[in-house]
Amino acid sequence: MATISDVAARAGVSTATVSRALNGKSTVDPALAEKVREAAAYLGYQPNGLARNLRRQETAVLALVISDVENPFFTAIARGVEDVAQTAGYSVVLCNSDENAEKERRYLDVALQERVAGVVLSPTGGDTDVTQLLSRGTPVVAVDRPLNAVDGDQVLVNTRCAADEATRHLIEAGYRRIGCLTGPEGVRTADDRLAGYQSAIAASAQATTCYRRCELRTAHAKAAALDLLDEGDAPDALLIANSTMAIGVLEALRERGIRPGRDFGLVSFDDAPWAALLDPPLTVVAQPAYEIGSIAARLLLDRIADGSRPPEARELAARLIERGSSHR
């Protein structure tokens, strides 16, 4: 593959001039520049990004490490990040940590080793270590879940508040024993949603409480839901922490012949594309996923431009969308 020296030789100039011409520096004679471009085109020259980045000590790529590629919430974030990154001339590479701290660590290492310009991260747990990145000057912005250890940029959703609202909605709809299915302890969104749920329950005279934690996966959610349904004092409504789990719960309900809505109140976090298609349609807490991504990317670019800015924490609001699954 052609290198810069090949181009220089063919154009009859030095490599320095080639570099300048191809990078649009103004200090190069237009005629020469043209000659260089021709030579480059002729040879099919593609600059070696590794060498360039090594020299410049910087890269125009952002890493986005998300905890589940198969969750529409995170892919929507990805699109938000991507759209603003693109317009700023950055590429974004997506890494799937799969809710696995070990994989996450590996990808953060890769991000560090490849010297990406910045990282948007939805941490698998609160204790993810990003100090290496930070101390090396690679900015990190957390999305969806905070990084406990560091006081950095982050874009979160006021999910506790939203859980409280959703639970009150179920209470008002007349359900009496409202449960909650949430994620593992230590996952901040899981904890917050549970806390919001519990505060709404506590504020109500009638509703008693029962909840389960499980991994953020369909199969686990299904098992947990079945467990809940087969209990002596089974719930007649459920607040579910995300759409992946909601699928498991819906499978469980179907297996037990329980119809959402009339028999059983259902509210799930995340307005997945299919939520409104169910019968009855699924009531959801819609999170502004795309905005989370776009804001995070903007924060990241701002910090790349100026590392000394004070850390910025944004908290966006979620919105309850009432549909049939939470009405008798």
Place this chain on the structure above:
Amino acid sequence: MATISDVAARAGVSTATVSRALNGKSTVDPALAEKVREAAAYLGYQPNGLARNLRRQETAVLALVISDVENPFFTAIARGVEDVAQTAGYSVVLCNSDENAEKERRYLDVALQERVAGVVLSPTGGDTDVTQLLSRGTPVVAVDRPLNAVDGDQVLVNTRCAADEATRHLIEAGYRRIGCLTGPEGVRTADDRLAGYQSAIAASAQATTCYRRCELRTAHAKAAALDLLDEGDAPDALLIANSTMAIGVLEALRERGIRPGRDFGLVSFDDAPWAALLDPPLTVVAQPAYEIGSIAARLLLDRIADGSRPPEARELAARLIERGSSHR
């Protein structure tokens, strides 16, 4: 940030020894190696991947360029690729071309410039240009859709056959005017599905044919479906080319008060996680997405190891899963 020289200085050895020790070369004294590791740990040394790759002329990262991150079919492929790449010590970075040839080109350029070890690509169109990659020695394997211009490795699904089978299924179920909603011309899967549909229709005495093409997006599919439904001679069944479009069709049917199954036969490609939850559940053509990804990754790794192997084209079978939406 600490460099290899810092480590060398602290351990009192040469940089070469540090390199050897840290890369697990057997030719280094265990005691020295230990000293090196200590020094590295003390300094928080992280090798500079750029420098390493520049020197080695290779990278342990694979690029996966997919045409839609929000489509579960592609994210399932991503997991397949990732799982085998991980076990072989490769990282995979995901790039979302978003069915946009321009974005795709940009990402392929990035892949080339960053000198990734290989690329798994689901091309937006058949005329995607990968000759640069190839001529530079970066292997490319196509998934889901073929690359017309080159005779390289690919993992496809016999989608034409599957479309034919699905259409015959609808005919046998007693629907009389069966339509097809497929993607843009030039997208091979869209064309093949249409062709399979048409061959089944042609083989049947009764069923007449009507089809629409539209972009592979929910909103476009909805518009096309409404258009079809409002025609004079509207279809009473539809074969849909993917799950993203299926959502649009389902929205359209709901708007027109048409109930899938009894009133209107429905088969869609791709067994999305929610397909079985609908009422009636959605009949689908399930594609082995995860296997597509894992096989593609294995092919890619094989070719990285030995570039001279003859190109390998795999064709996997899809499987019709009959559910309620295609039964009166």
Place this chain on the structure above:
DNA sequence: TTGAAAGCGCTAACAT
């Protein structure tokens, strides 16, 4: 405006 030359951090010959 252009060229010569240094050097980014690492690995791999080669020499010892």
Place this chain on the structure above:
DNA sequence: ATGTTAGCGCTTTCAA
């Protein structure tokens, strides 16, 4: 078993 040294391909002083 270890060190010396060259060089991966590029950008960027520094001189001219």
